[in-house]
Amino acid sequence: xxxxxLVSGVFAIICYxxxxxxxxxxxxxxxxxxxxxxxxxxAIIESFIPALNRNDINSEWINTLLYYLRIITGFVSIxxxxxxxxxxxxxxxxxxxxxxxxxxxxxLLIPIPFMLKTTVYVPDIIPDFDNMLYWAVPYIVIxxxxxxxxxxxxxxxxxxxxxxITLSLMFPVILSALILNYxxxxxxxxxxxxxxxxxxxxxxxxxxxxxxxxxxxxxxxxRLRYEREAHERTRQxxxxxxxxxxxxxxxxxxxxxTSLQTIDLNxxxxxxxxxxxxxxxxxxxxxxIMERMHHKTQEIKIVKSKNSLIDxxxxxxxxxxxxxxxxxxxxxxxxxxxxxxxxxxxxxTFEVFLNILRNSIxxxxxxxxxxxxxxxxxxKNVMVxxxxxxxxIPQEHLRHVTDPFxxxxxxxxxNYGMGLNQCNEVMYKTGGSLKIDSKVNEGTTLTLIFPIHxxxxxxxxxxxxxxxx
Numbered sequence: 001x002x003x004x005x006l007v008s009g010v011f012a013i014i015c016y017x018x019x020x021x022x023x024x025x026x027x028x029x030x031x032x033x034x035x036x037x038x039x040x041x042x043a044i045i046e047s048f049i050p051a052l053n054r055n056d057i058n059s060e061w062i063n064t065l066l067y068y069l070r071i072i073t074g075f076v077s078i079x080x081x082x083x084x085x086x087x088x089x090x091x092x093x094x095x096x097x098x099x100x101x102x103x104x105x106x107x108l109l110i111p112i113p114f115m116l117k118t119t120v121y122v123p124d125i126i127p128d129f130d131n132m133l134y135w136a137v138p139y140i141v142i143x144x145x146x147x148x149x150x151x152x153x154x155x156x157x158x159x160x161x162x163x164x165i166t167l168s169l170m171f172p173v174i175l176s177a178l179i180l181n182y183x184x185x186x187x188x189x190x191x192x193x194x195x196x197x198x199x200x201x202x203x204x205x206x207x208x209x210x211x212x213x214x215x216x217x218x219x220x221x222x223r224l225r226y227e228r229e230a231h232e233r234t235r236q237x238x239x240x241x242x243x244x245x246x247x248x249x250x251x252x253x254x255x256x257x258t259s260l261q262t263i264d265l266n267x268x269x270x271x272x273x274x275x276x277x278x279x280x281x282x283x284x285x286x287x288x289i290m291e292r293m294h295h296k297t298q299e300i301k302i303v304k305s306k307n308s309l310i311d312x313x314x315x316x317x318x319x320x321x322x323x324x325x326x327x328x329x330x331x332x333x334x335x336x337x338x339x340x341x342x343x344x345x346x347x348x349t350f351e352v353f354l355n356i357l358r359n360s361i362x363x364x365x366x367x368x369x370x371x372x373x374x375x376x377x378x379x380k381n382v383m384v385x386x387x388x389x390x391x392x393i394p395q396e397h398l399r400h401v402t403d404p405f406x407x408x409x410x411x412x413x414x415n416y417g418m419g420l421n422q423c424n425e426v427m428y429k430t431g432g433s434l435k436i437d438s439k440v441n442e443g444t445t446l447t448l449i450f451p452i453h454x455x456x457x458x459x460x461x462x463x464x465x466x467x468x469x
Contacts, residue, residue, distance in 0.1 A: 002047060003198060005039030008032045011205050027088035034084060035201060038077035044070040045124065074125040079112050082136035082182070085174055089143035092166070093150040111135040129185045140178045144171070169204045176200045249286070256283045300422065302345045302429045304454065309340040309374050309384055316353035317372075323361050329368040337376050342450040348426045355419045356386045356446050363390025363444060380452055381432070387445040393438040401436060431455055 012032035015025055044066050052062065086108060090101055120126035147167055154160040180193045260280050265273050317324070317331065324331060360370050373385040393401060402424040420436075427434040431451045438444035 002039065002043045003202070005036050005043055008035035008039060008201060011201075011208070012036060014208075024088055024092040027084055027091055031081065031084040031088060034077045034081045037073040038081075039198075041070055041073035041077055041125075044073070071121055071125050074127070075115075075119065078127045078181075079115050079132075079136075081177065082132075082139040083108055083112065085177075086139040086143045086146075089146040089150075093146045095146070095150065108139070127185075129182065132182055133186050136182050137178065140174060140182065144174060144178075147171070169208055172200045173197070173204050253283050253287050257287075300348065300425050300429060302348065302426070304343040304430070305346055306341055307344055307346050307349065309337075309342060309382060309450065310335055312346070312350050312353055313372055313374065313384065315350060316357050319354060320357050320361060323358075324370075327361060327364065327368055329361060329364055329370055332369065332371040334371065334373040334375075337374050337382060340374050340376075340382050342382050342452050343454050344430050344432075344450055345426070349430070352423045352426050352448070353384075355423055356448075359419065360386060360388035360390060360444070363392075364388050365391070377449060382450050382452060384448045384450065385445060386448075387443060389443040392440040392442055392444055393436070394440055398436060398438055402434070 009032070012029045015032065016029045049063075049066060052058070087105060090096055090104060096104070115128055115131070118128040118131055120128075147163075147170070151160065151163040151167060154163055176197045180197055184193055256279065260276060260283070263276055265276065268276065313333075357370070361368075364370065367389075369389045371385075371387040373383075373387075375383045375385065377383040402420045420434075424434045427448060432449040435447045435449075436444065437447075
């Protein structure tokens with residue numbers, strides 16, 4: 001039972017670190033804490049107390065403390081688990097309104113206080129499994145139905161995939177708890193089959209680790225997947241917020257512009273004319289900014305085609321030829337792959353290369369150098385690397401450079417902090433990745449990983465490209 005306590009506890013910490021603000025994940029953490037408390041409850045009478053007896057430690061206050069700890073952890077783990085299972089299903093299904101969810105969070109607790117009177121506490125806690133059959137079992141069954149309904153009615157492919165992973169992780173544990181702990185113990189409260197639940201929890205834990213690692217093969221895989229999903233959620237929030245702000249501000253600018261059109265400048269003195277002209281220019285400038293922001297926060301849609309990375313890199317260099325010459329920047333190219341063809345979105349990938357190249361040009365000063373490498377990472381991926389000897393990025397800023405609206409550039413008036421965020425988004429939706437390494441006064445290296453092959457669900461356009469438009 002110590003294993004159950006430890007595994008569930010570690011699992012809870014990992015999930016909480018993943019996204020502490022996610023309501024469904026908070027309920028998963030709640031469930032894992034219940035599982036951890038169940039392990040602790042059994043460990044007290046099966047491991048801790050026997051160990052104290054073997055070592056002749058019979059302190060009355062220690063025995064009292066362990067007794068109450070056993071009662072509390074046992075009560076919480078048994079009675080709150082079905083409640084947590086159903087609340088997780090309700091929040092994860094997103095089928096109910098926020099108000100209804102809040103109401104149910106308190107209403108569904110009603111049966112638990114009644115269990116305080118029907119539970120036996122001396123000499124050890126004996127849960128009232130008979131009465132739990134009328135509320136705990138329905139809670140778990142309804143939760144399973146909600147999970148299945150949410151999965152089969154989900155239309156978004158990525159969300160549907162995420163729901164399937166959630167089902168594969170939770171269903172074995174939920175069903176084993178339902179059958180072994182809440183149904184079989186009604187007929188025989190002394191049976192020990194419930195102990196097998198730990199095998200399902202441990203199995204789910206390792207499946208979770210495997211899914212989180214992906215093909216990375218190290219704990220960096222977990223961090224990378226967490227960061228990708230966090231960026232995806234942030235990007236969606238930014239898109240929604242920017243759309244509302246754009247709409248509201250455009251309406252006000254339209255009113256200002258309409259009102260200006262009704263003013264006869266010939267009837268105004270010079271001072272008033274200048275004021276009206278300033279307002280007019282400011283309104284037009286503000287509208288231009290809103291249009292740029294709208295463009296920057298649009299949802300990125302990837303349509304893949306077979307493209308040569310060399311051609312796309314060369315096209316971006318040609319595009320920035322004058323800027324490179326103006327600053328006398330030395331460009332070194334290392335192409336070790338003869339035919340670096342990958343499936344990517346031609347236009348968006350070209351924009352990624354342009355954005356990174358422009359950042360490097362801005363970062364380097366005297367004796368500027370930029371090195372571009374195209375390397376074969378493995379039989380599934382090709383790597384494009386941009387390195388410069390520019391001013392670099394401070395370590396405290398490095399983790400935020402792909403966040404929306406974050407920028408270390410000086411020209412904040414013209415820079416919206418969306419460049420690397422968009423690059424990261426394009427690479428994520430392409431099925432690849434973006435990694436940034438930098439040291440102040442030494443330079444910055446951006447590494448882009450591109451998948452060579454198409455993946456299931458990719459939107460594909462049948463043509464080969466040679467040059468970016």
